[in-house]
Amino acid sequence: MxxxxxxxxxxxxxxxxxxxxxxxxxxxHPVIQRFGSPLQPIYVDQCHVDINGVSYDNPLIxxxxxxxxxxxxxxxxxxxxxxxxxxxxxxxxxxxLGELHQDKPVIITYSLEAFFKIAQTGxxxxxxxxxxxxxxxxxxxxxxxxxxxxxxxxxxxxxxFDRLYMPVRPEHIQLEAFQNLEKNSPxxxxxxxxxxxxxxxxxxLLKDDDAEEVQAFLDYAIEQLPSLNQWGELLPLEQAxxxxxxxxxxxxxxxxxxxxxxxxxxxxxxxxxxxxxCVIGAMSHIAQAHVNAPHPFSPHGEPCSLYLLTEGQSGxxxxxxxxxxxxxxxxxxxxxxxxxxxxxxxxxxGQASLNKKDKEAYCAENPPPHDPSTLYSDITLESIAGLYVxxxxxxxxxxSDEAGQFFGGYTMKGDTRTQAIGGYAKLFDDGFVERTRSxxxxxxxxxxxxxxxxxNLQGQHEVLSEALKDPVLRGQGFLPRFILxxxxxxxxxxxxxxxxxxxxxxHDHRLIAxxxxxxxxxxxxxxxxxxxxxxxxxxxxxxxxxxxxxxxSFYNMFEELQGKGKRYExxxxxxxxxxxxxxxxxxxxxxFEGIQWIDAKTLTGACEVVKHSLNEWxxxxxxxxxxxxxxxxxxKWLVRKCAEQKTSSLSKTLAMKGAPSHxxxxxxxxxxxxxxxxxxxxxxxxxxxxTYIELNPLLLK
Numbered sequence: 001m002x003x004x005x006x007x008x009x010x011x012x013x014x015x016x017x018x019x020x021x022x023x024x025x026x027x028x029h030p031v032i033q034r035f036g037s038p039l040q041p042i043y044v045d046q047c048h049v050d051i052n053g054v055s056y057d058n059p060l061i062x063x064x065x066x067x068x069x070x071x072x073x074x075x076x077x078x079x080x081x082x083x084x085x086x087x088x089x090x091x092x093x094x095x096x097l098g099e100l101h102q103d104k105p106v107i108i109t110y111s112l113e114a115f116f117k118i119a120q121t122g123x124x125x126x127x128x129x130x131x132x133x134x135x136x137x138x139x140x141x142x143x144x145x146x147x148x149x150x151x152x153x154x155x156x157x158x159x160x161f162d163r164l165y166m167p168v169r170p171e172h173i174q175l176e177a178f179q180n181l182e183k184n185s186p187x188x189x190x191x192x193x194x195x196x197x198x199x200x201x202x203x204x205l206l207k208d209d210d211a212e213e214v215q216a217f218l219d220y221a222i223e224q225l226p227s228l229n230q231w232g233e234l235l236p237l238e239q240a241x242x243x244x245x246x247x248x249x250x251x252x253x254x255x256x257x258x259x260x261x262x263x264x265x266x267x268x269x270x271x272x273x274x275x276x277x278c279v280i281g282a283m284s285h286i287a288q289a290h291v292n293a294p295h296p297f298s299p300h301g302e303p304c305s306l307y308l309l310t311e312g313q314s315g316x317x318x319x320x321x322x323x324x325x326x327x328x329x330x331x332x333x334x335x336x337x338x339x340x341x342x343x344x345x346x347x348x349x350g351q352a353s354l355n356k357k358d359k360e361a362y363c364a365e366n367p368p369p370h371d372p373s374t375l376y377s378d379i380t381l382e383s384i385a386g387l388y389v390x391x392x393x394x395x396x397x398x399x400s401d402e403a404g405q406f407f408g409g410y411t412m413k414g415d416t417r418t419q420a421i422g423g424y425a426k427l428f429d430d431g432f433v434e435r436t437r438s439x440x441x442x443x444x445x446x447x448x449x450x451x452x453x454x455x456n457l458q459g460q461h462e463v464l465s466e467a468l469k470d471p472v473l474r475g476q477g478f479l480p481r482f483i484l485x486x487x488x489x490x491x492x493x494x495x496x497x498x499x500x501x502x503x504x505x506x507h508d509h510r511l512i513a514x515x516x517x518x519x520x521x522x523x524x525x526x527x528x529x530x531x532x533x534x535x536x537x538x539x540x541x542x543x544x545x546x547x548x549x550x551x552x553s554f555y556n557m558f559e560e561l562q563g564k565g566k567r568y569e570x571x572x573x574x575x576x577x578x579x580x581x582x583x584x585x586x587x588x589x590x591x592f593e594g595i596q597w598i599d600a601k602t603l604t605g606a607c608e609v610v611k612h613s614l615n616e617w618x619x620x621x622x623x624x625x626x627x628x629x630x631x632x633x634x635x636k637w638l639v640r641k642c643a644e645q646k647t648s649s650l651s652k653t654l655a656m657k658g659a660p661s662h663x664x665x666x667x668x669x670x671x672x673x674x675x676x677x678x679x680x681x682x683x684x685x686x687x688x689x690x691t692y693i694e695l696n697p698l699l700l701k
Contacts, residue, residue: 007086009063009074016043016061020345030079031060031134035112036207038097038119051076051084064129066093067155069100075129077112080136083129091129094152098124101378102160103402105222108187109167110141110149114205121215128152146177150185157186162697165190165222167205190221234462234698235679237631246619248273248485249612252605254593257283260514264324267505270317271487274458277310278325279514280483280585280609281399281456283592284308285329285374286521288452289395292540293587294598301540302580303431304587307455309482311464318458319401324505326399328518329375336372343369375399378406381420385435388448394537399456406457407467421478427453428481450536455482465620480573483581483613484620517592541590543583546600554607555579558614567618574617581613582606630668631675633660638682639699649685649694 019026021039026032029044043061050056056078064073064085072093076084085091097119100106109115110128118125127133128149130141149166156164167190168178182189192203203209203217250258250272257279264275284306292301312318323330347369351362370392376384377400387393400406426432434447464484473479505511533539543551558578561568568575586598586606595602637659642648656669663669673693676682685694 009071009086012045012061012074012086013043013063013071016045018042019044029058029060031077031112032116034079034207036116038116040097040119045076049076051086054082054084056081056084062095062127062129064091064093064095067159069096075133077134079134081134083131083133085129091148093129093155095127095129096124097127098122100124100126100161102162105163105165105218106156106161107165107167107190107218108149108153108156109205110145111205113207114167117205117207117209117211117214118218120211121218123215123218126152126156141174141177146181149181153181153185153187162186164188165218165225167192167203167218167221169193169202188225190218190225192217192221234681234696237629237635237675237679237681246612246615248276248487249605249608250276252608253279254589254602254605256514256517257589257592259510260325263505263508263510263514264321267503267508267511268317268320268324270321271312271489273485273487274310274312274318275321275325277308277456277458277483277485278322280306280588281308281322281397281454282325282329282518283588284454284456285326285395285397286518287588287591288454290521290538291587291591292535292538293584294540294542295583299540300535301538302584303428303452304584304591305428305431305452305454306581306584306588307428307482308457309455309464309479309484310458311461311484311486312458322399322401322456322458324511326375328515328522332519332522333373333375340369340372377401381423382435384453385423385433385448388433388451389435389446391448393451395452397454397456399454401458402463407459407463407473418472421472424453425477425481427451450538457482461486477573477577479617480577481581483585483610484616485613486616486619521592541587541596541598543586543598543603544600547586547598547603550600550603550607551579551583554582568614571614571617574614578607578610578614582610585609630660630663630672631679631681634663634669634672635676635681635699638693638695642695648697649692652684652691652693655693 017025018041019029020041021027021037025044025046026042027037029042032042043063044058045056045061046058048055048057049059056076059081060077062075062077063071064075066072073088073091074086075091075095076086095115097115101124105123107118107123107125108128109118109125110130112127112133115125115127128145130145130148132141132145153164164187166178166181166187168175170191170193172178178189181187192205203214205214248271250261253261253276261272261276261279264270264278265272268275284304288303288305291304293304295302310318347366350366351359354362374393374396376396376398379398384393384396384398387396398406423433426434431450431452432447433451436445467473467479555578558568558575560566562572562575563569582603583598583606586603589602589606590598593602638650638655641650641655641658652673656664656666659669663672673682673684677684681696681699682693683696685692
């Protein structure tokens, strides 16, 4: 390897062995022995190599990626030896462990030991590949090292990663250099010396440290920082009183689920509506695999899967609420995944020593095990359809804290949008999905019947209001299939007193009962009662006579309200699905409670939730027809103009000349600009003695 300039990084990795954390070779590798284990697979070149006169024995090979997450180089690491980057010698990117998401924190470090330790916490971690990473003794960082740090930070920032953090010790001899780095780049420093309540502690990021304590430090340190968006949160420009929150009908949920909703809201300090949707999403995920909802024209019923949508501003505890509601499912999937990994290793071992012919016969008789994961945060219809068609999945959930990623993603914005919306609608209605490949790539084409999908999307008001305006999303019935809630914003009220800090969710009997019930339904699913017929592994939970009467009355009420001049005249697609959604939700309630029939109480509760959802959709419709304020008109024009000119600022003089006609004089324009400044949309900056209007970067994403 003396001539390293012509070697491609994918070629290097192809010649490496991918070691898993349980392998003896992995555990005993000198780099792992010294710096710790990331508990993730590593590449090792299991031979002796010579690079520019320096010998490396079984070096660890670390892939280096650019800002587009393309493999561009490889770093050769051996304990106490100089680090080598192939090709070109200088890193043009960074190493990464974990999955990078633009809406989630990214931890940046320049230490291999911290890199491996943080990887154990679940946070995505990026490593600045410095020449001194494997040196025998820690040496003072050079100016070049800080330049490399800033280079990596800017790479990530330009690719849309704006939640960038770097842990640093407060007594670091080069602390001032780190502080300058923070001033001149989008990174925020995490002070490893923290004061939490009455205690003070210095967090080390060393190989022997407890990963849970490191994660707790990162959680706490990030929470203590000011908003990453130094502009402040974008505040709605609508007039006060236009968005009234209707209380979520918490009384309508079954007792066990209701108690869990209240408990999660207390521990997380999230609104009831948000935690209720999360619990319903978990119940739907479990129930859809085993039962169907009653259908007036089909003896086998219809899917009971639910599509759920919750409005929640940034920082409203969306992900924490969902993780707590899904805890039993997440733990169940973890156990299944561990079993899958063991089976996969056995499958690989079974063919390791076979020749090509015997290996083909082995694989034909012993197909590889399938990844059992069913919870997804970011997956396209094409991908999930493939898993259904290939028989890998029968039931799945798409749960995301950022509905903007879903509605604004390629699938929902590209040429395939209409097809995707139709595909999701068929999944909802019939549990049917089809994947059609081109004639040159027919492998993978096919159909899947009796598969199920639950949606649990959470997003900000701006995303949902834009989606509601979309005639395709409304007209093709995609949005009308969603149960919506718009919870109150609790920001400013979530104070943590001594009583709150003394509570422990893990010991809350309400949550223990809920998680235990979820575990039972996941691990020891009861068989149908009363002789119900199984159809492809599911049975219908029927309505009793009282429930049938309520169903008919509920249908007729919303049919009448769609008439001319009535409440839902302009929301007919939404109101016409009220009865169907109530039956599905009642089925989920009944299955979770373990009752044989959908009774009057269960269906009435489901109807209350659906009525709440329709009122929320109606509120969005009311907002859409109201006249825009001057502030809304001006900011839309400014955003459009900046996008056209590919800039983030405009001269105030030119902005006033091109603004909506009634805002082109200072006495109308200035109050409007002041409102936009107050609500964090713009700010005024002086450039060469001229005043410019600079837009909040969030508006230009």
